[in-house]
Amino acid sequence: MNKKSFFAISLIFVVLAGFSFQCGKKKKIEESIETGKNIYEANCSPCHGINGEGDGPGAAALNPKPRNYKKDGFKYGSSIEEVKRTISEGIEGTAMPTWAEVLTDDQITHVAEYVKSLAASSAE
Template sequence: MWKEKTTMKYFKVNRFLPTLWIAALVTLAFVDTAQGSGDADRGRAMYEGHCASCHGMNGDGNGPEAVALNPSPTNFQSAAVMGNLTDSDLQREILQGKPNTAMKGYGTILSPEDLEDVIAYIRSLSQ
């Protein structure tokens, strides 16, 4: 009898574990995609100096250098594209570059504050 009650409690708890995991993952996804604390106005100056030649002044991926690039630079104006990029994704690609593309890393150029500012500006382009 004791074993049966213990097994039932174990079964009831295990039934809800997948739901708890899903809730935790959804919560983490929202936390990760929340807009950071960067200053978009400061980020604009860095974007124009380092990013606009490929990504375009307005972030559409059609900068003067983009014609020669394959794959094309990311279109930061696209809500669909930006909705799939977390701030962590953007940080990684800006700092380390993007494999198999012309996107080089800026990890030695941008400070952590500069990085947050650039991401804030990039996020503002799709709004």
């Protein structure tokens, strides 16, 4: 094998490896969102609404009300770390409870991914 074809083959190999790594990462986030959806529907939708629009059956009586993730964005930060922190610590002075003792760290990660996916999907 000459130098040139060795280089070409290595390059293909690196590109393929990078591609499958990206796919793996994407798949992992998709699985996380799927798990998070179940956690969300069981624990969060009564206040936040099934679509994250802040219109769950429990929301009417709340002040402040949960926001519409699709329209209003995140007051307490929208990075995955910030959303996780909001979920685990709750928000003092509002109905938003602390979840750190109810959900595991992994579950909080999943539900945070799901909340972010709700915010990313535009309102109909």
